[in-house]
Amino acid sequence: MLINYNxxxxxxxxxxSKDLETSNSIICIENFPESDEKLSNFIKNxxxxxxxxxxxxxxxxxxxxxxxxxxxxxxxxNSNYTFPLHTDCADYEKVPNCIGLxxxxxxxxxxxxxxxxxxxxxxxxxxxxxxxLLTTKKWWFRKIYKPILEIDNQTKSIFYDRITMxxxxxxxxxxxxxxxxxxQIFIQNSFKINLKKGELILFRNDLFLHGRESFEIDxxxxxxxxxxxxxxx
Amino acid sequence: MxxxxxxxxxxxxxxIEYLEYDIDENAPIKELFDxxxxxxxxxRFKEFILDExxxxxxxxxxxxxxxxxxxxxxxxxxxxxxxxxxxxxxxxDNSLSLMINQSIGxxx
Ligand SMILES: [Fe+2]
Numbered sequence: 001m002l003i004n005y006n007x008x009x010x011x012x013x014x015x016x017s018k019d020l021e022t023s024n025s026i027i028c029i030e031n032f033p034e035s036d037e038k039l040s041n042f043i044k045n046x047x048x049x050x051x052x053x054x055x056x057x058x059x060x061x062x063x064x065x066x067x068x069x070x071x072x073x074x075x076x077x078n079s080n081y082t083f084p085l086h087t088d089c090a091d092y093e094k095v096p097n098c099i100g101l102x103x104x105x106x107x108x109x110x111x112x113x114x115x116x117x118x119x120x121x122x123x124x125x126x127x128x129x130x131x132x133l134l135t136t137k138k139w140w141f142r143k144i145y146k147p148i149l150e151i152d153n154q155t156k157s158i159f160y161d162r163i164t165m166x167x168x169x170x171x172x173x174x175x176x177x178x179x180x181x182x183x184q185i186f187i188q189n190s191f192k193i194n195l196k197k198g199e200l201i202l203f204r205n206d207l208f209l210h211g212r213e214s215f216e217i218d219x220x221x222x223x224x225x226x227x228x229x230x231x232x233x
Numbered sequence: 234m235x236x237x238x239x240x241x242x243x244x245x246x247x248x249i250e251y252l253e254y255d256i257d258e259n260a261p262i263k264e265l266f267d268x269x270x271x272x273x274x275x276x277r278f279k280e281f282i283l284d285e286x287x288x289x290x291x292x293x294x295x296x297x298x299x300x301x302x303x304x305x306x307x308x309x310x311x312x313x314x315x316x317x318x319x320x321x322x323x324x325x326d327n328s329l330s331l332m333i334n335q336s337i338g339x340x341x
Pocket of ligand 1: 341
């Protein structure tokens with residue numbers, strides 16, 4: 001499930017691109033330098049990074065860390081809470097198909113682990129009629145209306161972000177039951193990775209859901225996040 | 234003073250609203266936003282359902298338009314205690330162009 005590389009200037013970008021295009025693995029690059037610019041430039045060799053107005057000075061990178069002002073968090077990502085398994089940018093018109101997370105500082109005592117579940121494992125737990133429902137029933141992701149699963153001959157994708165789906169739209173009891181069952185399947189099939197300082201993981205945002213475990217509010221946990229779309233997709 | 238209130242980033246098709254307030258420009262800009270919240274009935278927080286037992290309130294964010302028509306020209310207002318007079322009036326007829334974000338970028 002994990003493909004390991006060591007960071008160097010001569011790293012094999014072609015192979016990393018292939019790994020991301022074709023396999024259901026998570027790529028882990030060790031000894032990655034702690035620099036927004038290096039992270040952004042590195043990703044430009046394999047994909048097109050997405051800029052966001054809330055990002056750092058290097059517009060493709062976001063610091064995932066606790067940010068609390070006057071008693072309120074700036075966002076759910078900037079809290080210390082558990083973040084349930086989700087797709088990033090599920091509410092965007094074009095959802096980036098990859099994410100990079102660079103661990104600058106892990107949380108103390110093995111807290112704040114990253115959690116994942118892959119689409120293949122999810123599909124194995126679903127009946128044909130459930131898959132039919134999830135590929136046809138549409139949901140509001142803020143302003144975007146689409147199904148959770150997209151399956152055709154060539155590709156399979158999952159889009160899921162319950163916090164967005166439930167906070168911007170009122171769900172009825174039967175809809176909540178569908179999502180409760182899904183959440184249960186996600187959790188039962190999930191695995192976790194405790195990132196070490198200097199590890200950059202790259203994974204498919206359309207083939208994995210990701211999340212994190214909670215950690216202490218005064219933790220120095222810092223991950224640098226970059227979202228991108230593979231050049232060949 | 235005159236205000237151009239731009240629609241939330243999520244509602245870009247909506248019209249700009251034109252407001253006018255009698256306010257001392259030495260006051261912090263948060264007082265101006267207080268007036269806008271009250272008059273336009275805009276909630277100060279958005280509630281996010283983390284799970285059935287936990288709802289998290291996250292405050293709105295405030296932006297000021299610098300000088301062109303694109304949304305990327307909005308600058309985040311970091312210090313709401315800054316005086317109104319210190320912000321550039323880039324709108325029509327010497328008005329202040331503001332936006333209240335209640336929807337984008339609050340989850341992840
Ligand atoms: Fe995320």
